[in-house]
Amino acid sequence: MITELGTARNADVEVGEPGGLERVVAEVLFERPPADPSPWLLVVPSGLASMSRVYESLLTVADGLTGTRGSLEEDGTDTSSAVFVSGLYDTRDGGTESLLVVPSWTTLALNGPFSTGERVLDLLSGVLWRVAGAEDARLFSSARWACLACPGTTVLVAEGSSSVLEVPAAHEVTEDRASSGGGVVRVIDTSTEAHPDSRGGPSTLHVVRIGTYQVATRRAPSRTRAAARQEAACRAGPAELLAEQRAAWASRWAEADVEVVGDPELTLSVRLALFHLMSSVVSSGEAAVGARGLTGPSYAGHVFWDADVFVLPFMAATHPRAARAMLEYRIRRVPSAIEAASALGRRGARFPWESGHDGRDVTPKRGGNVHGEIVPIRTGELEEHITADVAWAAWQFASWSGRWRFLEGPGRPLLVETARYWASRARLDDVGVGHIESVIGPDEYHENVNDNAFTNQMAAWNLARAAELVERTGVASELDEASQWRVLSEALFDGYDPGTGRHEQFAGYDDLQPIFVSELGPVPVAADLLLGRDGVARSQIIKQADVLMAHHMIPDALRPGTLGRDLDFYLLRTAHGSSLSPAVHASLLAREGRLDEALSLLELAQSIDVDDVTGTTAGGLHLATFGGLWQALVLGFAGVRVSGPDAEALVLDPHIPTQWRELRLKLRWHGRRISLRCRSDAIHVACATPLKVRLGDGEPVVVTPPEAWVERGASRPLSQGRGKEVLR
Amino acid sequence: MSLKNKEVSRPLVVVAAAAEDLEDFELLVADVARALELVPAPELVAREEGREKTIGKLLTMASSVSGPLLVLPARRHAGAMPDRAGKARGAATRMRRVLIPSDASEEVTAATRALYRRFTRAGVRVTMLHVMTDDNMPRMWEGSGHHAAAWFDELRQKHGAALDVLKVVSGEPGYELRVQPDAADLVVLFWRHDSRAGHAAVIRSLFIQGIEVPQLLVALEWMKGHSSVSHVPEASVGSG
Numbered sequence: 001m002i003t004e005l006g007t008a009r010n011a012d013v014e015v016g017e018p019g020g021l022e023r024v025v026a027e028v029l030f031e032r033p034p035a036d037p038s039p040w041l042l043v044v045p046s047g048l049a050s051m052s053r054v055y056e057s058l059l060t061v062a063d064g065l066t067g068t069r070g071s072l073e074e075d076g077t078d079t080s081s082a083v084f085v086s087g088l089y090d091t092r093d094g095g096t097e098s099l100l101v102v103p104s105w106t107t108l109a110l111n112g113p114f115s116t117g118e119r120v121l122d123l124l125s126g127v128l129w130r131v132a133g134a135e136d137a138r139l140f141s142s143a144r145w146a147c148l149a150c151p152g153t154t155v156l157v158a159e160g161s162s163s164v165l166e167v168p169a170a171h172e173v174t175e176d177r178a179s180s181g182g183g184v185v186r187v188i189d190t191s192t193e194a195h196p197d198s199r200g201g202p203s204t205l206h207v208v209r210i211g212t213y214q215v216a217t218r219r220a221p222s223r224t225r226a227a228a229r230q231e232a233a234c235r236a237g238p239a240e241l242l243a244e245q246r247a248a249w250a251s252r253w254a255e256a257d258v259e260v261v262g263d264p265e266l267t268l269s270v271r272l273a274l275f276h277l278m279s280s281v282v283s284s285g286e287a288a289v290g291a292r293g294l295t296g297p298s299y300a301g302h303v304f305w306d307a308d309v310f311v312l313p314f315m316a317a318t319h320p321r322a323a324r325a326m327l328e329y330r331i332r333r334v335p336s337a338i339e340a341a342s343a344l345g346r347r348g349a350r351f352p353w354e355s356g357h358d359g360r361d362v363t364p365k366r367g368g369n370v371h372g373e374i375v376p377i378r379t380g381e382l383e384e385h386i387t388a389d390v391a392w393a394a395w396q397f398a399s400w401s402g403r404w405r406f407l408e409g410p411g412r413p414l415l416v417e418t419a420r421y422w423a424s425r426a427r428l429d430d431v432g433v434g435h436i437e438s439v440i441g442p443d444e445y446h447e448n449v450n451d452n453a454f455t456n457q458m459a460a461w462n463l464a465r466a467a468e469l470v471e472r473t474g475v476a477s478e479l480d481e482a483s484q485w486r487v488l489s490e491a492l493f494d495g496y497d498p499g500t501g502r503h504e505q506f507a508g509y510d511d512l513q514p515i516f517v518s519e520l521g522p523v524p525v526a527a528d529l530l531l532g533r534d535g536v537a538r539s540q541i542i543k544q545a546d547v548l549m550a551h552h553m554i555p556d557a558l559r560p561g562t563l564g565r566d567l568d569f570y571l572l573r574t575a576h577g578s579s580l581s582p583a584v585h586a587s588l589l590a591r592e593g594r595l596d597e598a599l600s601l602l603e604l605a606q607s608i609d610v611d612d613v614t615g616t617t618a619g620g621l622h623l624a625t626f627g628g629l630w631q632a633l634v635l636g637f638a639g640v641r642v643s644g645p646d647a648e649a650l651v652l653d654p655h656i657p658t659q660w661r662e663l664r665l666k667l668r669w670h671g672r673r674i675s676l677r678c679r680s681d682a683i684h685v686a687c688a689t690p691l692k693v694r695l696g697d698g699e700p701v702v703v704t705p706p707e708a709w710v711e712r713g714a715s716r717p718l719s720q721g722r723g724k725e726v727l728r
Numbered sequence: 729m730s731l732k733n734k735e736v737s738r739p740l741v742v743v744a745a746a747a748e749d750l751e752d753f754e755l756l757v758a759d760v761a762r763a764l765e766l767v768p769a770p771e772l773v774a775r776e777e778g779r780e781k782t783i784g785k786l787l788t789m790a791s792s793v794s795g796p797l798l799v800l801p802a803r804r805h806a807g808a809m810p811d812r813a814g815k816a817r818g819a820a821t822r823m824r825r826v827l828i829p830s831d832a833s834e835e836v837t838a839a840t841r842a843l844y845r846r847f848t849r850a851g852v853r854v855t856m857l858h859v860m861t862d863d864n865m866p867r868m869w870e871g872s873g874h875h876a877a878a879w880f881d882e883l884r885q886k887h888g889a890a891l892d893v894l895k896v897v898s899g900e901p902g903y904e905l906r907v908q909p910d911a912a913d914l915v916v917l918f919w920r921h922d923s924r925a926g927h928a929a930v931i932r933s934l935f936i937q938g939i940e941v942p943q944l945l946v947a948l949e950w951m952k953g954h955s956s957v958s959h960v961p962e963a964s965v966g967s968g
Contacts, residue, residue: 049838049841050834050837050838050841050886053882053885078885080885291874298874298877298878298881299874299878300874302874364873364874366873367872367873367874367876367877368872368873368876368877368880369872369876370860370869370872370876370879370896370898371895371896371897371898372880372895372896375872377872377873444871521862524867524868525867526865526866526867526868526869528869528871529860529865529866529869529898530862530865543871576868577868577869577870577871578868578870579868579870608868613867613868614866614867614868614869614870614875614879615866615868615879615882615883616870616875616878616879616882618878618881618882618885619878619881619882620878
């Protein structure tokens, strides 16, 4: 509906006086940040139409429950506007279960032509701003956000010339049901005022749109609750909702920010990554975190190891409630995993390579290749390390939070049932060596291999941790079983070859065609396209970290001194054909102090979505790459090690490149909020309660609040005065 | 018949070896001209002995005219070119199926989008053929299935939201195009205004190998000025 100035219909947004909408819109749009270079602002200029969907992914605003792609308000043929709802899946035409797409809230009728304008995503507040015009005239401005403080609530504020902007509908209610159960009610209220131009030109329209997405994952969504929530949001109005949004994001950044002092561009890339990670995971209930989060439809919203191994550690270290919600997703699907194991004649729980709404395996059995030919997809059948990855995620959560009680309580099946699976999956040979046959490791170029070092080591680790848990809780009926797990854990072949001093990726790998990746071109290189599926399988070229992934995930479980030799060997053979690969290598190289090589791969990792290196960013952002980027900085360059829920000290071993002045991190460890400033020779720790810290191989020292410098090799923290000396 | 003697403000230069070739493709020429909003300007160019000389002449001509150049195959080369229904080439030939090869570069992608809109508006089925070479291969390929589907989807959408068929072949572009166009009435070849040796390699290769489908040579420089296809401006706001 359209209202003239002075007779505004303000039933939906209470502004209290004639012309109030103009003031409300002006107040919000006034807060648009200047598009100056800033490590908090992603600025997208009026750009190439062919990049429009890449920008849409990068400019997604999400609140953990809903994600809205950064499409232009006018949509059009070059856009893929969509809203995704966490955990709601749909199966169309009997095909693959995919994340449900529901109608958007951002569409306005805009008639051009004028430029798409400049868009600015403010990472500090989670607001997407746009200013568009023709020549030097501003014709349209907008601000939009998804309310982090109140997931499912959305706000769009806009101002435009009536020469380009049409009056939108005032009230819309839609309902979408997911074929998997559950659904979403969407309520949209739009208020519009027209303000005539005193010089007789086109009038200016002021628009405020507030929306509510009421979601239920297992039953019909409540229209009554949707209406009540919508009423509350409209009563609050955009200015108050914006203030809440700023506060909510400030709170998240206060416990998660990363700053590379001396490299603002890298800082911006990392913050963009963290912004989308935080946006993609809801903090209560269960969180189904798909490979592309809530930023796009690719990978069908399926949950892979990307969530458990790459995303969850960041959540565990910064916002444990979100990590807990991710684990709740797995916990509720243990029955499906037990069923899957049973169907194969195994015990315990076997988690699926790709998981959807109910935890059954939704990995496609076939799929197209680059030529459009249909080829078999065997990951669902063979990429079994996911089962140990889920257990590892549970342990990570407990290690960062210090919560044994999670493992002893709701998280217990994630360790125990998975160990039970490996115990029934592995085979002991005549001399007592354990083997796991017919698997695919992280390196998916080589399928159906035996004794994949990563899978075996992760299974052994899983068995040992489960045994530790059972022994700790002392359930008598399980102690015998736990002791068998201990034996099998020790017996599983880890791929180590005393002759070479390194791990062989799988049985027979060393006999393959010895090709170096440099023979194919600079990395990353699509080796499987160059050599073909069979050709790459016959070679030693690997897609991504495999043996090295074990070094990354369970460093204490591998033989001391092997990281360097494994890095030297496998780096020469790694194509980085996976977006997961570069960050993991950067992390390991940093740990080894090989900083130039680490920086090179860190650079690649941070560019994967920003530069659309895979050609698929239009379909959504690579959350695992983002999580890997954080791990490279925190676990690699800062050298943070979390060894378990019992750890008495936070361990760091920073390796900071000379071109960085400092690496600044905010973390939560064992319930404490910690700020770290890392240099190679010292760290500055700020904390609210006493914290034991160990730097490198030094002795643990206790940092007394509020802050202190800890120098490498020192037996106690430096005084405040010495700290200032270090600062200089 | 010479272009110089005609007053045609927006010409579609149609090159044929003989008048009979123009007659054979009369309807197709009209279809192309209508879709591009151009006026046909026939030009008879005798085929010289040796295809390399002919292509040299055609490229020189293409460089000298401002608009697209439609090159018709000569009847003497077309004896074994029945249409899909098995009929001999002739007056029934219309522009129903167009093949547009793309190297997925920014320029060619934008040009394809513009032509795609024109052709689909004219009811023509457009097939985009992406010839993948070592130079334009994706740097990071995460595998068949999900990744391939996402990559295909974006490749398709970049070139035109509803391309009917999209093929990706790998190999030598000239050879691949010679193999593929039997499913098209017209092949569109984008090129840069440079007829020197070493340039326009794909076009040279096709002519030398004797492709027997009408070819529309479109200079990317011309497309830049004509990509704002009537009323649907590129990189601007649509009607919502």
